[in-house]
Each structure stands twice: as structure tokens, then as C-alpha cells.
Amino acid sequence: MKEKTILFLTPTGGRTGSEMMIWYLLRHLSGKIRSVIYSRQNGELFAKESTADITFINKSKKGFLYNIYEGIYFKLFKQTPEEARLIKIQKTVKADKWYLNTLTMPRFARLAKNLDVPYYVHVHELVSIYDEILYDDFRFQFDNAEKIICCSAIVERRIQQMGYKNTILLHEFIDTEKVVVKQNPIDLRHKLQIPADASVWLMSGSMNLRKGYDLALDLLANLPKNTYLVWLGSIKKTGVLHYIQQRAAIENLNFIELGEKSSEYYDYMNIADGFVLLAREDPFPLVMIEAAFLQKPIAGFNSGGISEFLQEGMGYVVDSFNPKDLADAIIQIQQQKIKTDKTILRNRALNFDIKNQIDKWVRFFNEN
Incomplete structure (x- = not known):
């Protein structure tokens, strides 16, 4: 059987709870699946000691000039520079699935859908964080997810109360x-x-x-x-x-x-x-x-x-x-x-x- 390749996408690569968990997870998945990590920021966790088989880190420094560049790039190519890079990464690694570590990256759900790549959303959040995500983006990432991974029973209950049946309860853990x-x-x-x-x-x-x-x-x-x-x-x-x-x-x-x-x-x-x-x-x-x-x-x-x-x-x-x-x-x-x-x-x-x-x-x- 061909070894499955999963592209894990994470927001900062820093020492947040959800990202510590994925760091532990990838360390123990070694040899069981082929893991690729993409960190949206240059956080110390994956920058200093990655536990994935292949690591990509976005080192672009956000700021006024970058925002102008990103705006022009989007106007020309109808995608952000980061999305363009992810498309290249996907062509290189040929991931079978994408894994969105937290529900704060809904644009990547749309990108995965456009690329016809199935994806999981790992929900580490409760309702207060829902308020920080635009309605259409929030709905899209759940409507189109292959599986919604829930970090606790209360998280799964909230997701199911919205009518989603494709949930799985996989608790948070430490090493x-x-x-x-x-x-x-x-x-x-x-x-x-x-x-x-x-x-x-x-x-x-x-x-x-x-x-x-x-x-x-x-x-x-x-x-x-x-x-x-x-x-x-x-x-x-x-x-x-x-x-x-x-x-x-x-x-x-x-x-x-x-x-x-x-x-x-x-x-x-x-x-x-x-x-x-x-x-x-x-x-x-x-x-x-x-x-x-x-x-x-x-x-x-x-x-x-x-x-x-x-x-x-x-x-x-x-x-x-x-x-x-x-x-x-x-x-x-x-x-x-x-x-x-x-x-x-x-x-x-x-x-x-x-x-x-x-x-x-x-x-x-x-x-x-």
C-alpha cells in the first residue's frame, strides 16, 4: 500500500496549545504516514526543531510594503503569494489530504477545494472564536470538510449542534x-x-x-x-x-x-x-x-x-x-x-x- 501523504497547515508554528499538539503528533507519526508541515509564520517550534518529514515555513514579514505587494499580486493573479506557494508545494509533495490545524485558516479550505484535494479541519476552538471568522468562510470550511476533528466532547457537541455529522472526537494530548x-x-x-x-x-x-x-x-x-x-x-x-x-x-x-x-x-x-x-x-x-x-x-x-x-x-x-x-x-x-x-x-x-x-x-x- 502506498504511504499516505498529509500536508499539515498551521497558523504560527509557535508554542500555542494546538501547535504543541501537532508538533508532538508529527513526531510520533514518523514512519506511519508521510507528513509535510507548512507554517504560516516563522514560529520557534517548527523553525528550530521540526518533527515533520518535510517542512515549509513562510518567512515573509508582514507589514505595510508587503500588504501593498500582496494586494497588487492578488489583483494580477487572483490569488495571494502565499496561496501561489501552497499550490507549488502541493504539486511537489502531491499530498493526498490537507489538514487545517485550527479553524482560523478558511482561505486554505477554499484553496483545497479548488485544487480538488480533500481536507480535514481540526477544531480546537469554541464559540467565541467563531465570532472572529466571516460567515461565508466559516460555513464553507465546515460544509466542504471531509472530516471535522474535534479536540473535546464539548467542541464536538457544538459542531454537531450546527448539523454536521462528519465529526470525530480525538482528544488533545501531551508528550x-x-x-x-x-x-x-x-x-x-x-x-x-x-x-x-x-x-x-x-x-x-x-x-x-x-x-x-x-x-x-x-x-x-x-x-x-x-x-x-x-x-x-x-x-x-x-x-x-x-x-x-x-x-x-x-x-x-x-x-x-x-x-x-x-x-x-x-x-x-x-x-x-x-x-x-x-x-x-x-x-x-x-x-x-x-x-x-x-x-x-x-x-x-x-x-x-x-x-x-x-x-x-x-x-x-x-x-x-x-x-x-x-x-x-x-x-x-x-x-x-x-x-x-x-x-x-x-x-x-x-x-x-x-x-x-x-x-x-x-x-x-x-x-x-
């Missing part, structure tokens, strides 16, 4: 071999000037309102004074960041922004006594799997995939978006009124390790 802790958490706490008797809860992800980082101080204000809240992730310099910094200083709240800490990510995650998800909406965050693997109790709002992932003994899901309710749950976990078990946490995370999920993906690509 636990990559979760390596090298530094002593006591030393890192000392480096951050966190007292030895303090309670540390950590959040992770990009700073945006969907992730709920604007609620961090409302949560912290309802926690005991010796509680520290640490944000691990890229820092977005907007007015909300100024609000957080000013308020934390004025109210003397223990809020620490760490930044990305890419090479020390798991070391810093491991300083936490518990992990908190403040997201208003989150389909199936990889960070909660990582936290569970590191045996950190988890607390969060009922924002999506968290309620599917958490089991008894792992933490608590709050059925509201009230920071005080979440603070009360954290306090009960700290006081062991809500019991957590490190073995349950680790074992649940292992269910979503790539080694325990890869066979489903291999079957999917070979059968569809």
Missing part, C-alpha cells in the same frame, strides 16, 4: 517524555522571593480575555494573604496588563508575571502547590494535562474541557464564573476539605499521553 523538571522548586521560589510558608497557585497560557487573566486579581483578593498567584506565559502589553500591574501594586497583591520561560517552563510550573484555570472558554487545555502529570491539584471555572478531564480526587470545577467561588474552592483544596490524590492526577494525565493516543490517530489517517 510526557517532554515534561522534564531539572531545577529545585524551593530554589526557584527563593529566586522569585516567595516566602517558604506561602501557598503558590499557577496559571499558564497567553494573556487574553478568553483565558481570563483579567480576573486574576479578583481571585487573589479573595484568597489568604500568604497566597501567590503566578502567571506563566507570554505577556501582552495592553491596557489590561497596566490595570493588573497597578492594582496589584496598590492593593499589595502577590501577583507574579513570569513570561514564557520556554526552556524552563516545567521547572516553573513545578513550583506550584496547585494549578488554576481562569478561562471563560477553553476546549481542552494542554496545560491542565501537564499540571496533572506534575501532580498539581486543579481548580477552574467550568469553561469547557476541564469538566471532561477532571475526575474525583483531582481538584474542583466551579459552576460559575465568580472569582470568589473559585477562591473558596482553592481554599478548600488547601485545607484538604476537597481531597486530592497525586496518583489519580498522574494516571489521568497518562491517559492523554501521546503514546496512549497515537494508535487512534494512525487509524484515522489510514481509514479516512
Whole structure:
């Protein structure tokens, strides 16, 4: 049987959850299918260490002059320079299918259709992201997809509620071999000037309102004074960041922004006594799997995939978006009124390790 070739298209090639997942996936698909990756941006993940058999990276720098060039090019050829490049890539690699990693690239769905190449859409998003995509583009990519891959049960439910029957549930996963802790958490706490008797809860992800980082101080204000809240992730310099910094200083709240800490990510995650998800909406965050693997109790709002992932003994899901309710749950976990078990946490995370999920993906690509 001829080895199947899949062209995987991804938005940034950076360390977002959906792109970390595809990086893990391609690493374990090696030898099982022929994988080709195209990254729309020169993100560090695939630029530094690609896991695909063949890698293409768009290194065009967006800006005023490029936009003019792109506009002229489109007027002349009725396609963008990027679309022209993808047509050349398809002629070279002769992919059997295209895989759109996230629903944020609907133009490529149209291009695949024009080229008569079947495609999959992998949906890592819930309804708030639908609002960022034009009606016709959004509808087209679902109407014409061969399969719609859903990263969690809540994502699949939303897609099916629109009438689409060609869905498949393939959960997000991590590669636990990559979760390596090298530094002593006591030393890192000392480096951050966190007292030895303090309670540390950590959040992770990009700073945006969907992730709920604007609620961090409302949560912290309802926690005991010796509680520290640490944000691990890229820092977005907007007015909300100024609000957080000013308020934390004025109210003397223990809020620490760490930044990305890419090479020390798991070391810093491991300083936490518990992990908190403040997201208003989150389909199936990889960070909660990582936290569970590191045996950190988890607390969060009922924002999506968290309620599917958490089991008894792992933490608590709050059925509201009230920071005080979440603070009360954290306090009960700290006081062991809500019991957590490190073995349950680790074992649940292992269910979503790539080694325990890869066979489903291999079957999917070979059968569809």
C-alpha cells in the first residue's frame, strides 16, 4: 500500500496549545504516514526543531510594503503569494489530504477545494472564536470538510449542534517524555522571593480575555494573604496588563508575571502547590494535562474541557464564573476539605499521553 501523504497547515508554528499538539503528533507519526508541515509564520517550534518529514515555513514579514505587494499580486493573479506557494508545494509533495490545524485558516479550505484535494479541519476552538471568522468562510470550511476533528466532547457537541455529522472526537494530548523538571522548586521560589510558608497557585497560557487573566486579581483578593498567584506565559502589553500591574501594586497583591520561560517552563510550573484555570472558554487545555502529570491539584471555572478531564480526587470545577467561588474552592483544596490524590492526577494525565493516543490517530489517517 502506498504511504499516505498529509500536508499539515498551521497558523504560527509557535508554542500555542494546538501547535504543541501537532508538533508532538508529527513526531510520533514518523514512519506511519508521510507528513509535510507548512507554517504560516516563522514560529520557534517548527523553525528550530521540526518533527515533520518535510517542512515549509513562510518567512515573509508582514507589514505595510508587503500588504501593498500582496494586494497588487492578488489583483494580477487572483490569488495571494502565499496561496501561489501552497499550490507549488502541493504539486511537489502531491499530498493526498490537507489538514487545517485550527479553524482560523478558511482561505486554505477554499484553496483545497479548488485544487480538488480533500481536507480535514481540526477544531480546537469554541464559540467565541467563531465570532472572529466571516460567515461565508466559516460555513464553507465546515460544509466542504471531509472530516471535522474535534479536540473535546464539548467542541464536538457544538459542531454537531450546527448539523454536521462528519465529526470525530480525538482528544488533545501531551508528550510526557517532554515534561522534564531539572531545577529545585524551593530554589526557584527563593529566586522569585516567595516566602517558604506561602501557598503558590499557577496559571499558564497567553494573556487574553478568553483565558481570563483579567480576573486574576479578583481571585487573589479573595484568597489568604500568604497566597501567590503566578502567571506563566507570554505577556501582552495592553491596557489590561497596566490595570493588573497597578492594582496589584496598590492593593499589595502577590501577583507574579513570569513570561514564557520556554526552556524552563516545567521547572516553573513545578513550583506550584496547585494549578488554576481562569478561562471563560477553553476546549481542552494542554496545560491542565501537564499540571496533572506534575501532580498539581486543579481548580477552574467550568469553561469547557476541564469538566471532561477532571475526575474525583483531582481538584474542583466551579459552576460559575465568580472569582470568589473559585477562591473558596482553592481554599478548600488547601485545607484538604476537597481531597486530592497525586496518583489519580498522574494516571489521568497518562491517559492523554501521546503514546496512549497515537494508535487512534494512525487509524484515522489510514481509514479516512
